[in-house]
Amino acid sequence: xxxxKIPEKTVTRISIYLRCLEELEHxxxxxxxxxxxxxxxxxxxxxxxxxxxxxxxxxxxGLGYYITPLRHSLExxxxxxxxxxxxxxxxxxxxxxxxxxxGFHEKGFKISAVFDRDPxxxxxxxxxxQVMDIGAIVPVIRKRKIKMGILAVRAAxxxxxxxxxxxxxxxxxxxxxxxxLTAPDSVKIQxxxxxxxxxxxxxxxxxxxRPNSRTx
Amino acid sequence: xxxxKIPEKTVTRISIYLRCLEELEHxxxxxxxxxxxxxxxxxxxxxxxxxxxxxxxxxxxGLGYYITPLRHSLExxxxxxxxxxxxxxxxxxxxxxxxxxxGFHEKGFKISAVFDRDPxxxxxxxxxxQVMDIGAIVPVIRKRKIKMGILAVRAAxxxxxxxxxxxxxxxxxxxxxxxxLTAPDSVKIQxxxxxxxxxxxxxxxxxxxRPNSRTx
Numbered sequence: 001x002x003x004x005k006i007p008e009k010t011v012t013r014i015s016i017y018l019r020c021l022e023e024l025e026h027x028x029x030x031x032x033x034x035x036x037x038x039x040x041x042x043x044x045x046x047x048x049x050x051x052x053x054x055x056x057x058x059x060x061x062g063l064g065y066y067i068t069p070l071r072h073s074l075e076x077x078x079x080x081x082x083x084x085x086x087x088x089x090x091x092x093x094x095x096x097x098x099x100x101x102x103g104f105h106e107k108g109f110k111i112s113a114v115f116d117r118d119p120x121x122x123x124x125x126x127x128x129x130q131v132m133d134i135g136a137i138v139p140v141i142r143k144r145k146i147k148m149g150i151l152a153v154r155a156a157x158x159x160x161x162x163x164x165x166x167x168x169x170x171x172x173x174x175x176x177x178x179x180x181l182t183a184p185d186s187v188k189i190q191x192x193x194x195x196x197x198x199x200x201x202x203x204x205x206x207x208x209x210r211p212n213s214r215t216x
Numbered sequence: 217x218x219x220x221k222i223p224e225k226t227v228t229r230i231s232i233y234l235r236c237l238e239e240l241e242h243x244x245x246x247x248x249x250x251x252x253x254x255x256x257x258x259x260x261x262x263x264x265x266x267x268x269x270x271x272x273x274x275x276x277x278g279l280g281y282y283i284t285p286l287r288h289s290l291e292x293x294x295x296x297x298x299x300x301x302x303x304x305x306x307x308x309x310x311x312x313x314x315x316x317x318x319g320f321h322e323k324g325f326k327i328s329a330v331f332d333r334d335p336x337x338x339x340x341x342x343x344x345x346q347v348m349d350i351g352a353i354v355p356v357i358r359k360r361k362i363k364m365g366i367l368a369v370r371a372a373x374x375x376x377x378x379x380x381x382x383x384x385x386x387x388x389x390x391x392x393x394x395x396x397l398t399a400p401d402s403v404k405i406q407x408x409x410x411x412x413x414x415x416x417x418x419x420x421x422x423x424x425x426r427p428n429s430r431t432x
Contacts, residue, residue, distance in 0.1 A: 011415070011419045012416055015416060016409075018415065019371060019394040019395075019411060019412070023370070026372075041395060042395070042396040077419070077422075078419045078422065079419050079422025080415065084418060093317055093318040093322070094319055097313045097317035097318075100316055101309055101310060101313035103310055103313075103410065103411065104414070109418075147421045147425075148418075148421060154239070155257070156239055156242075156243070171424055172417035173417070174413060174414065174417060178235040179258070180257065180258040182258070188420035190417055192408060192410070192413065193232070194319065194408070195231070195235060195323060196231040196235070197406040198325055198390065200231060200404070201364055201389070201390060201406055202294055202295040202296055202325075202364075203222075203227045203230075203231075203293070203294045203295050204387065204388050204404035205363045205364060207295070208387055
């Protein structure tokens with residue numbers, strides 16, 4: 001496979017296609033056309049064809065795509081054919097919930113290092129993983145060659161933690177801390193601000209239920 | 217307070233400002249200027265002033281904003297001054313992890329109804345809440361006047377579940393199902409596709425580690 005850098009939006013769509021294929025495979029479907037795929041999952045069929053064409057000739061005219069081999073190819077493209085070790089920083093409410101989330105592991109992401117600053121939590125084992133002091137981030141990440149980190153810390157400490165992860169060699173970060181982080185261009189950060197999403201929803205309800213609300 | 221409908225992007229920013237204020241309040245700060253706020257959290261100070269001006273005259277020239285009263289005002293605007301009951305649908309890996317997440321409750325969101333389709337889970341109690349069959353969504357939501365739902369189901373069943381929530385009266389949805397959902401304009405949906413985010417990160421690592429990768 002040629003190592004071509006693909007735009008981020010394409011990668012996001014590829015991962016969505018992969019979910020659709022998993023769904024169809026789960027139902028026992030063997031092949032699917034781009035039109036069927038589009039109709040079923042609300043996608044754009046021309047976009048599907050264009051995106052998949054970036055990676056090679058997967059489709060067969062008049063038939064569509066064989067689901068299992070296409071799924072394998074997309075997994076290969078997305079780097080899902082191997083398990084990634086992940087470092088989780090922050091074992092508060094969210095970090096603890098994330099430790100119990102088996103979906104990471106199912107998708108090939110293994111939380112194999114956990115860090116917190118609270119002395120009461122350090123050296124405890126959570127889901128089989130020993131909690132370490134955040135001061136140990138750089139050497140541990142470096143030694144274990146961990147490339148991915150999950151930030152579940154408060155906004156105030158998030159940048160310092162990210163800096164340590166990056167210094168240790170992390171290049172991909174899932175950030176739940178409600179703050180904008182800066183990192184070198186070589187580091188990919190995906191932000192999930194659950195609290196902001198919830199507040200937007202709460203605002204929508206408050207707005208809808210408020211009497212005399214008017215649309216602009 | 218006048219009931220003016222504010223653009224969604226403003227609402228999102230307001231909820232980010234609120235997090236920043238909480239952070240400063242936590243540190244014992246009493247007042248902050250828009251410039252300090254912007255510098256500290258990587259915001260745009262002109263945007264901060266403009267956004268807050270939408271809701272009234274909060275700032276004091278030369279001093280800035282008093283943090284605690286401003287926080288209260290923003291909470292009021294976002295509808296955070298009351299607790300919202302939330303219905304969670306889907307008690308798989310993610311749903312179970314979300315049940316253990318205490319952050320919802322802290323922010324005034326109480327998961328008070330849980331639905332699943334698996335007979336083995338129905339009638340069990342999870343974190344003190346009895347699991348009900350998804351067939352009961354409409355009457356239960358309607359009776360309890362629940363306005364917010366969290367979808368943690370597979371993509372295949374998500375639209376049917378959303379339809380039931382909406383029929384029951386839900387108008388705000390946090391959707392973790394990896395699929396595009398359609399609902400009436402009066403219903404606000406926020407999507408979080410954790411799996412897609414992880415795959416994008418995984419792709420970034422695979423791409424970086426692959427030899428001979430080239431930038432377009």
